[in-house]
Amino acid sequence: MNHxxxxxxxxxxxxxxxxxxxxxxxxxxxxxxxxFPPEPNGYLHIGHAKSICLNFGIAREFGGVCHLxxxxxxxxxxxxxxxxxxxxxxxxxxxxxxxxxxxxxxKGAAPEGRLVDGRQDFYLGEAPAGAAVEPFYAxxxxxxxxxxxxxxxxxxxxxVCDMNAEQIDEYRRTGKASPFRDRSVEENLDxxxxxxxxxxxxGSHTLRAKISVDAPNIWMRDPLIYRIRHVEHHHTGAxxxxxxxxxxxxxxxxxxxxxxxxxCTLEFEVHRPLYDWILEALNLPRPLPHQYEFARLNLTYTVxxxxxxxxxxxxxxxxxxxxxxxxxxxGIRRRGVHARALRDFAYHIGITKYDGLTxxxxxxxxxxxxxNRIALRKLAVLRPVKIVLTNLDADxxxxxxxxxxxxxxxxxxxxxxxxxxxxxxxxDFMEVPPPKYFRLRPGGExxxxxxxxxxxxxxxxxxxxGIAELRCTVDLTTKRGGVNEGRKCKGTIHWVSAxxxxxxxxxxxxRLFTVPEPDAEGNFKAHLNPHSLEVVTAKCEPSLAAxxxxxxxxxxxxxxxxxxxxxxPGHLVFNRTITLKDAWAKEQKK
RNA sequence: UGCCUCAUGGUGUAAUGGUAGCACAGCAGAUUCUGAAUCUGCUUGUCUAGGUUCGAGUCCUAGUGAGGCAACCA
Numbered sequence: 001m002n003h004x005x006x007x008x009x010x011x012x013x014x015x016x017x018x019x020x021x022x023x024x025x026x027x028x029x030x031x032x033x034x035x036f037p038p039e040p041n042g043y044l045h046i047g048h049a050k051s052i053c054l055n056f057g058i059a060r061e062f063g064g065v066c067h068l069x070x071x072x073x074x075x076x077x078x079x080x081x082x083x084x085x086x087x088x089x090x091x092x093x094x095x096x097x098x099x100x101x102x103x104x105x106x107k108g109a110a111p112e113g114r115l116v117d118g119r120q121d122f123y124l125g126e127a128p129a130g131a132a133v134e135p136f137y138a139x140x141x142x143x144x145x146x147x148x149x150x151x152x153x154x155x156x157x158x159x160v161c162d163m164n165a166e167q168i169d170e171y172r173r174t175g176k177a178s179p180f181r182d183r184s185v186e187e188n189l190d191x192x193x194x195x196x197x198x199x200x201x202x203g204s205h206t207l208r209a210k211i212s213v214d215a216p217n218i219w220m221r222d223p224l225i226y227r228i229r230h231v232e233h234h235h236t237g238a239x240x241x242x243x244x245x246x247x248x249x250x251x252x253x254x255x256x257x258x259x260x261x262x263x264c265t266l267e268f269e270v271h272r273p274l275y276d277w278i279l280e281a282l283n284l285p286r287p288l289p290h291q292y293e294f295a296r297l298n299l300t301y302t303v304x305x306x307x308x309x310x311x312x313x314x315x316x317x318x319x320x321x322x323x324x325x326x327x328x329x330x331g332i333r334r335r336g337v338h339a340r341a342l343r344d345f346a347y348h349i350g351i352t353k354y355d356g357l358t359x360x361x362x363x364x365x366x367x368x369x370x371x372n373r374i375a376l377r378k379l380a381v382l383r384p385v386k387i388v389l390t391n392l393d394a395d396x397x398x399x400x401x402x403x404x405x406x407x408x409x410x411x412x413x414x415x416x417x418x419x420x421x422x423x424x425x426x427x428d429f430m431e432v433p434p435p436k437y438f439r440l441r442p443g444g445e446x447x448x449x450x451x452x453x454x455x456x457x458x459x460x461x462x463x464x465x466g467i468a469e470l471r472c473t474v475d476l477t478t479k480r481g482g483v484n485e486g487r488k489c490k491g492t493i494h495w496v497s498a499x500x501x502x503x504x505x506x507x508x509x510x511r512l513f514t515v516p517e518p519d520a521e522g523n524f525k526a527h528l529n530p531h532s533l534e535v536v537t538a539k540c541e542p543s544l545a546a547x548x549x550x551x552x553x554x555x556x557x558x559x560x561x562x563x564x565x566x567x568x569p570g571h572l573v574f575n576r577t578i579t580l581k582d583a584w585a586k587e588q589k590k
Numbered sequence: 591u592g593c594c595u596c597a598u599g600g601u602g603u604a605a606u607g608g609u610a611g612c613a614c615a616g617c618a619g620a621u622u623c624u625g626a627a628u629c630u631g632c633u634u635g636u637c638u639a640g641g642u643u644c645g646a647g648u649c650c651u652a653g654u655g656a657g658g659c660a661a662c663c664a
Contacts, residue, residue, distance in 0.1 A: 013604080014603095018606085037664095038664090039663085039664050041663090041664080071664065073663095073664080074663060074664070076663090077663070077664085164662090165661085165662055168662080169660095169661085169662095172660085173660075202662080203662065205662095206662055215593090216592070216593050216594090217592095217593055217594075217659090217660090218592080218593070218659075218660045219593095219659080219660080221660095224661090224662055226662090227662035228662080229662085243662095245661095245662075245663085245664090246663070246664050247664095250664085265658095266594095266595070266596090266657080266658060266659095267658055267659065267664095268658095268659090268664090269594060269595060269658070269659080270593070270594055270595090270658080270659050270660080271659085272594095293595085295596085295657090300601090348602075348603085348612095348613060348614075349602055349603075349613095350602070350603050350604085351603095352596085352602090352603075353595065353596055354595095354596055354597070354602095354603090354656095354657090355595090355596070355656080355657045355658075356601080356602065356603095357601075357602090358601070358602055358614095359600090359601050359602075359614070359615070361601080361614060361615060362601080362602065362613080362614050362615085364614090365613085365614060365615090366614095368626090368627095372626080372627060377624080406624085406627075407627075407628095436625095438625080439625090447623055448623090449623060449624070450623070451623090480623075485623090489623085490625095491623095491625085492622090492623045492624065492625095493624090494624075554624085554626085556624050556626085557624045557625080557626070558624090558626095580624075580625095580626045580627090581625090581626060581627090582625070582626085583625045583626085584625045585625090586625090587625075
């Protein structure tokens with residue numbers, strides 16, 4: 001995509017980049033390595049886009065790399081369907097921006113173990129260019145993570161606990177020590193091995209880090225680091241029946257991959273001491289990663305949690321994860337939004353620790369700004385009203401030159417056919433117009449875009465009282481280049497030739513919810529917008545027969561549109577990406 | 591309740607002890623063969639109270655308010 005008007009924005013600045021810049025300058029790490037680590041249990045949404053732009057943006061700005069890693073330590077909730085969609089979404093979002101920073105591993109590769117000064121190390125870096133690759137998976141490190149757990153046991157820093165979930169919860173809440181806390185290393189080793197070998201049922205035993213029984217931060221009260229799950233894993237199959245918890249797996253995955261800056265959202269703040277404790281306890285030979293937290297994105301007029309998005313999908317309130325009304329990356333993409341607009345949005349909202357609520361208007365602006373520069377202008381009529389130009393012969397035919405993109409001098413022109421019978425949009429004619437209405441009215445004049453000024457002489461009613469057709473006259477001296485081209489006429493409207501127009505299914509999407517904070521009272525479904533999708537059959541100028549999925553279109557005076565994948569030969573389907581700003585609608589509300 | 595974090599116009603952010611700036615939104619005007627875009631201008635802000643300092647949005651103390659965590663989820 002070519003954006004001639006592009007001026008490079010200054011590099012973003014925020015508290016995390018300040019830390020990275022400091023570390024880079026101090027030569028603390030050989031290379032800056034970040035990571036984007038989604039759990040493959042749902043589709044990525046615009047909140048993830050913020051994180052992707054942050055992590056890949058940092059990699060890009062500091063000559064580093066950002067690993068895509070599936071954080072797949074809970075087999076009960078995960079699926080390859082999500083692995084695939086996540087990979088596709090990330091690739092799409094960074095395309096043309098940070099492709100070169102995408103860190104993947106050699107397909108099938110596992111960490112290499114080695115001893116450094118008698119200290120156990122495991123490392124798995126990104127694949128060299130040209131290799132067959134796949135994302136990193138936390139589950140690829142189950143062997144190494146297991147060995148680290150054994151090491152912790154040997155050091156007397158972990159124990160097998162036989163209490164059930166309720167008991168553990170109560171003991172942790174009240175700051176009491178587990179009765180199994182002081183088991184011998186040998187017994188712990190034996191029990192942990194038997195957990196691994198599948199000798200115990202789920203819930204009967206856990207491995208817990210031996211940190212504190214009554215630390216003020218509850219995450220430090222002997223946290224669970226392994227649990228039993230007799231479930232097949234989407235990536236490791238039946239190899240394991242014990243799985244590491246997030247806190248144990250995440251810091252070690254970061255370490256194994258050589259991550260330097262592990263950036264996550266605010267809710268993990270209280271986990272950071274545990275992140276650091278585990279890495280420090282293991283006496284690791286390479287520089288340790290550090291965790292930094294930023295505020296997740298909250299957007300008006302939508303919901304963002306996976307649980308709620310899942311509900312919308314499962315209850316068929318939307319057509320799927322990629323419904324264009326969804327805040328998912330795939331939905332936003334299907335709506336016709338460019339990755340560039342999403343990145344631009346991420347740039348403008350910044351990175352802080354303040355948990356705010358961003359107005360969706362900021363996103364809207366980023367989308368319009370991108371589309372305005374590249375969209376091809378087209379004439380299309382959404383709700384057709386027939387016009388008959390009574391002073392033209394039945395076979396009158398003429399073609400106008402229409403500019404493809406006023407923002408692009410190299411954009412060229414196309415021909416649009418003009419005949420005796422036309423369609424205009426219902427909104428552009430009113431029998432009894434309000435003040436300041438300067439479109440067509442009985443006895444009034446309006447300019448046809450790229451063409452002539454016409455005058456409405458007669459309104460012909462249909463049997464049902466609606467408008468059958470408008471009988472107008474045309475002034476053939478008023479075209480651009482004509483003797484009266486400069487004649488004053490306040491309104492200019494879009495139109496198509498009735499005999500040349502092609503039909504298209506047009507899906508008019510609007511925001512999914514009617515209120516800024518749909519879940520404020522916890523019942524977001526009560527605020528679904530009943531008019532979030534309206535489907536019309538539009539009359540389009542003939543050049544749209546050659547529409548392509550790569551291009552974006554502005555139906556002049558209406559909105560931006562993109563071709564939907566539902567398009568079949570002979571059946572065009574357009575999605576409304578976003579409307580043009582509408583000062584007239586605003587005026588009417590006053 | 592405990593622990594942690596945060597607080598700058600309507601919203602999102604910048605200012606690293608030295609002129610409170612930017613973007614979005616809003617309002618007004620210019621321009622316009624898109625009521626779009628573009629251009630110009632305007633309105634609106636440092637949570638409160640003390641303190642340190644020549645000087646505080648920034649540092650300190652207390653308060654207030656908001657959010658997060660307290661899963662064999664991540």
